[in-house]
Amino acid sequence: MGRKQSFTATELLDTTKRLVLEHGYDGFHLKLLSEHLPGARSTIYQYYSNKEEIVAACMKHVIVTVLEQASAVDETDAMSALQQLLLIYVGESQLHQLLGDAYKINTANSPAAANDLEFVEQAHLTLKSQLTRLFERAQQDKKLRNDIPLPVLVGVFFNLINTPNMLNIPTPQWSELLFQMWIGGARS
Template identity: 50%
Template sequence: MGRKAVYTETELLDATEKLLLTYGYDGFHLKLLSEHVNGARSTIYQYYANKEEVIAACLRRAMHRIMKKIEVIDETDSRQAIFDTLRAYIEESKLHQILSASNKVDTTQSDHALADMTFVKEGHTILKEQLMRIMLQAQQQGILRSDVDSLAVASVFFTFVNAPNMLGVTNEEWTHILFNMWLHGVGQQ
């Protein structure tokens, strides 16, 4: 009998994230995960008890990643803060797709899944509050139109975040292009 290959928790969560992006919550299962990591399915159970726990841990990690990028943004210059926020979201552009699984995770069977999903929900609230705070400040400073509801402004902002980079430029270049289009529009004055 051959020796079992072992993988790290990070490798397990990396594979989970890729599979969620490819197959979604409904198409994800532990057998599929074990086929995409170098090791036996039993190794998964050394880290997580079930599908819900591994997905919840993956979602928590994704939320933590974006929160680390967002928490360091200096909000004193709202124009720069909007740009930096856009850049962070573009760097994590798959976050929205990954987090779409959050409303499907059954937290009733696992305290670990419940804790992770609570973190995700609280993180979402923090991110939303920060973005709205920056948008409102930008409206008060005359950087953004004050006659447009800030929720509508934020909705368009996220439409830009989800725009595919069909030019194939770097994230930094793509952020500049989208920021300028979002801030100034594409029509001629």
């Protein structure tokens, strides 16, 4: 009998993320996950009890990364901070697609999944609060127009994240281009 290969919790969560994005929550199952990881399917159960726990943990893992990066942003200059945040969000542009399936997770029999989803919700509120604070400061500093309602500015900003990179340029350059388009508009 061969030696049992294993994987780390991070590899498990990264593979889960990829598969949930490819197949959706409904198309994701533990057999599919085990087919994309070395070793036996039973190894998955060393980390998580069920599909709900794995997917909720994956969502938490991704938002923790974004939260850590966003928390490190220097907010001294609101516009510079917004530009840094756009780079972070473009780098994790699939976050909203992943979190879009959170409502499908049945947490009734999984306290761990419920806790992870509660964390995700709180982290989302923290990120939203940071953005709102920066947008308001930028408007107060007259760096953004006051005649455009804040929800419109934020909405367009968020839509930048989903703009396809048709030039296939590196994420930092793509993010910079999007930010310049957003801040300057398309007029000459």
